[in-house]
Amino acid sequence: MSIRVFVPRDTTALALGADAIANRLAREAAARGEPITLVRNGSRGLAWLEPLVEVETPTGRFAYGPVTSADIPALLESGMLEGSVNHSLALGPTEDIDYLARQQRLTFARIGITDPLSIDDYRAHSGFVGLEAALALEPQGIVEEVKASGLRGRGGAAFPTGIKWQTVLDTPADQKYIVCNADEGDSGTFADRLVMECDPYMLIEGMTIAGLAVKATQGYIYLRSEYPLAKEVLDEAIARAEQAGFLGENLCGSGRAFHLEVRLGAGAYICGEETSLLESLEGKRGLVRFKPPLPAIEGLFGRPTVVNNVLSLAAVPFILAEGAEAYASHGMGRSRGTLALQLAGNVQRGGLIELAFGTTLRTLMEEFGGGTLSGKPLRAVQVGGPLGAYLPEAQWDLPLDYEAFAAESAVLGHGGVVMFDESVDMAEQARFSMEFCKVESCGKCTPCRIGSTRGVEVIDRIRANHNREDNLALLHDLCETMVDGSLCAMGGMTPFPVQSALKYFPDDFQRAANGDRS
Amino acid sequence: MNKSQEWSLQSIQTEINALHHKPGALLPILHALQDRFGFIPSEAIPLIAESLQQTRAEVHGVISFYHHFRTTPPGRHVVQICRAEACQSVGARQLEAHAKARLGVDYHQTTPDREITLEAVYCLGNCACGPSIRVDDSVRGRVTPEAFDALLDELQTRPLEVMA
Numbered sequence: 060m061s062i063r064v065f066v067p068r069d070t071t072a073l074a075l076g077a078d079a080i081a082n083r084l085a086r087e088a089a090a091r092g093e094p095i096t097l098v099r100n101g102s103r104g105l106a107w108l109e110p111l112v113e114v115e116t117p118t119g120r121f122a123y124g125p126v127t128s129a130d131i132p133a134l135l136e137s138g139m140l141e142g143s144v145n146h147s148l149a150l151g152p153t154e155d156i157d158y159l160a161r162q163q164r165l166t167f168a169r170i171g172i173t174d175p176l177s178i179d180d181y182r183a184h185s186g187f188v189g190l191e192a193a194l195a196l197e198p199q200g201i202v203e204e205v206k207a208s209g210l211r212g213r214g215g216a217a218f219p220t221g222i223k224w225q226t227v228l229d230t231p232a233d234q235k236y237i238v239c240n241a242d243e244g245d246s247g248t249f250a251d252r253l254v255m256e257c258d259p260y261m262l263i264e265g266m267t268i269a270g271l272a273v274k275a276t277q278g279y280i281y282l283r284s285e286y287p288l289a290k291e292v293l294d295e296a297i298a299r300a301e302q303a304g305f306l307g308e309n310l311c312g313s314g315r316a317f318h319l320e321v322r323l324g325a326g327a328y329i330c331g332e333e334t335s336l337l338e339s340l341e342g343k344r345g346l347v348r349f350k351p352p353l354p355a356i357e358g359l360f361g362r363p364t365v366v367n368n369v370l371s372l373a374a375v376p377f378i379l380a381e382g383a384e385a386y387a388s389h390g391m392g393r394s395r396g397t398l399a400l401q402l403a404g405n406v407q408r409g410g411l412i413e414l415a416f417g418t419t420l421r422t423l424m425e426e427f428g429g430g431t432l433s434g435k436p437l438r439a440v441q442v443g444g445p446l447g448a449y450l451p452e453a454q455w456d457l458p459l460d461y462e463a464f465a466a467e468s469a470v471l472g473h474g475g476v477v478m479f480d481e482s483v484d485m486a487e488q489a490r491f492s493m494e495f496c497k498v499e500s501c502g503k504c505t506p507c508r509i510g511s512t513r514g515v516e517v518i519d520r521i522r523a524n525h526n527r528e529d530n531l532a533l534l535h536d537l538c539e540t541m542v543d544g545s546l547c548a549m550g551g552m553t554p555f556p557v558q559s560a561l562k563y564f565p566d567d568f569q570r571a572a573n574g575d576r577s
Numbered sequence: 578m579n580k581s582q583e584w585s586l587q588s589i590q591t592e593i594n595a596l597h598h599k600p601g602a603l604l605p606i607l608h609a610l611q612d613r614f615g616f617i618p619s620e621a622i623p624l625i626a627e628s629l630q631q632t633r634a635e636v637h638g639v640i641s642f643y644h645h646f647r648t649t650p651p652g653r654h655v656v657q658i659c660r661a662e663a664c665q666s667v668g669a670r671q672l673e674a675h676a677k678a679r680l681g682v683d684y685h686q687t688t689p690d691r692e693i694t695l696e697a698v699y700c701l702g703n704c705a706c707g708p709s710i711r712v713d714d715s716v717r718g719r720v721t722p723e724a725f726d727a728l729l730d731e732l733q734t735r736p737l738e739v740m741a
């Protein structure tokens with residue numbers, strides 16, 4: 060049998076030339092009389108090492124990275140196909156790479172190991188065990204298991220998933236829906252994308268279990284249009300799962316049904332907000348709805364609907380397969396289980412880091428991240444996407460826990476951690492926050508729609524030193540108005556990054572836009 | 578590379594007919610039209626409105642709400658530059674300025690030779706390896722101004738290889 064070589068094909072690996080590497084490897088290996096079997100696996104999530112090529116040996120998989128196409132001849136010459144470590148890109152056994160070995164991978168246990176579209180691979184790595192367990196339970200039994208796991212929504216609001224499911228189960232209706240929120244709009248986040256591109260059956264399984272739990276027979280994955288590869292992989296995975304009886308009219312021969320369809324968004328950040336998302340799925344403009352009614356009671360097409368983030372749904376197969384306790388035994392306080400952190404921006408070693416709640420930001424940024432990419436001192440970090448606060452060094456010892464962050468007016472959100480070195484101009488970042496809100500506001504309420512436009516103008520005046528002190532006071536007032544008067548968190552939280560910049564980096568608002576002190 | 582076909586009223590109607598029975602069919606129809614023709618011709622609006630029994634104003638309102646939909650034909654390639662925070666932290670602002678200067682256009686504009694339409698995008702999910710850009714359907718990472726220039730040369734000399 061020829062040697063199996065793995066070249067990932069997630070967006071990041073492809074963005075760094077993985078296709079060219081796969082082609083060249085196949086060609087050069089054949090030319091050397093050492094034919095290989097190429098497997099296009101998912102990514103291990105070690106973005107800084109992408110493209111990360113792996114070779115299967117009798118003693119496990121050996122990693123090489125970050126590889127460029129030009130490295131291939133020398134790598135082959137060094138004995139890469141035997142797992143040799145005689146090349147500067149050789150990393151040794153993949154599982155021993157510190158960055159990976161130190162993680163607690165529950166949701167991402169399979170990622171990068173398997174061929175994302177292979178159902179055989181999926182099953183060989185505990186796939187569909189959770190579904191089988193769910194099929195043996197009554198709906199209430201599934202909901203109890205999810206409640207006991209302590210799982211809270213990973214999309215940002217951290218609402219207990221089991222309680223949401225209970226509401227939908229308890230609301231009678233002719234049709235109910237499971238909607239997966241795959242809009243992943245936050246800058247610095249890519250964990251949903253990794254699930255969809257690298258382990259799509261896990262999401263399909265999680266949604267199917269949700270359907271069984273609340274008696275919903277139709278699911279939609281609302282996917283952002285910025286993720287064309289995820290669309291392609293999901294469509295194919297859904298077709299194969301139907302073929303194999305893991306989706307459709309008769310799930311695993313149980314007589315129970317669940318259907319699934321991917322729907323594309325169209326470049327609107329606000330459509331990640333669950334009610335805007337539902338409007339969009341119904342074919343309308345993505346205007347945020349007033350709540351109540353909750354989507355769990357009157358959601359898609361007015362029917363009871365579970366709306367959950369990709370990672371919330373992806374955690375469910377593990378919970379059903381291994382039991383609620385296996386999940387709940389990780390974490391701290393009311394934050395149970397693991398959190399998929401995404402280390403991004405100006406960082407040496409960015410990537411996906413799945414850890415039990417409770418690690419500090421500093422550990423994450425220093426021990427995993429290895430500091431900034433530029434090598435300059437780290438100055439600020441934005442956690443939780445564009446609506447999250449910028450945190451100065453004094454806050455880097457905060458444990459990653461929903462309650463600890465909330466106490467500091469910060470959010471964990473979807474787990475994005477974006478690092479900035481000392482060259483960052485925080486007044487410019489604050490301006491961007493307002494500009495982003497202006498571009499992405501749904502326009503339904505005044506504090507958000509007009510407030511963000513004014514916010515940009517006021518910050519421009521501050522940076523141009525026009526009545527600086529008056530305009531700073533105005534900016535504070537404007538932020539308060541937005542926080543107090545906005546219908547949803549778009550307008551209500553845009554001030555968080557702005558206020559944190561003002562509070563912790565006031566000097567940046569005292570100099571001119573070109574960076575000189577005035 | 579943009580594989581758009583010429584539109585006709587008949588081909589628009591074919592796309593609509595294939596999807597209009599779906600619940601919430603409007604976005605799927607708009608995507609299908611834009612995928613096939615590169616944009617949504619204004620002549621499609623009355624046809625969609627008729628098929629979905631909505632007003633033209635409603636259909637128009639939906640098209641204009643979403644940044645992704647365009648109502649004029651794009652250039653041969655669409656280049657999107659990520660403007661979001663993670664890319665900003667590694668030089669997206671410089672890349673954006675460079676791209677605009679090099680192409681001589683602003684966002685939402687097409688070069689006079691109709692080769693490239695420049696668009697802004699807020700995150701492509703490649704945030705650990707930015708600055709990121711998307712060229713048609715493929716994402717590129719760690720795009721320095723020099724890499725951007727090399728990419729333009731590549732686009733102008735041969736059709737972009739589809740990353741599959």
Ligand SMILES: Cc1cc2nc3c(=O)[nH]c(=O)nc-3n(C[C@H](O)[C@H](O)[C@H](O)COP(=O)(O)O)c2cc1C
Pocket residue numbers: 211212213214215216217218220240241242243244245328329330331332333334366367368369371372547548549
């Ligand atoms: C402006 C805005 C954008 C949001 N974007 C997303 C998103 O991209 N993905 C997501 O899962 N949740 C997003 N949310 C949160 C959703 O409204 C909702 O809380 C979530 O989908 C519920 O799922 P969960 O309980 O599994 O987290 C956003 C909220 C707001 C206010």
Ligand code: SF4
Pocket residue numbers: 329347499500501502503504505507508545546547548549550551
């Ligand atoms: S806060 Fe902004 S995005 Fe949210 S409902 Fe109001 S206008 Fe729409």
Ligand code: FES
Pocket residue numbers: 503504505506544545546
């Ligand atoms: S909700 Fe519209 S202005 Fe407050």
Ligand code: FES
Pocket residue numbers: 246247248659660661662663664665699700701702703704707709
């Ligand atoms: S912020 Fe640019 S790819 Fe995510």
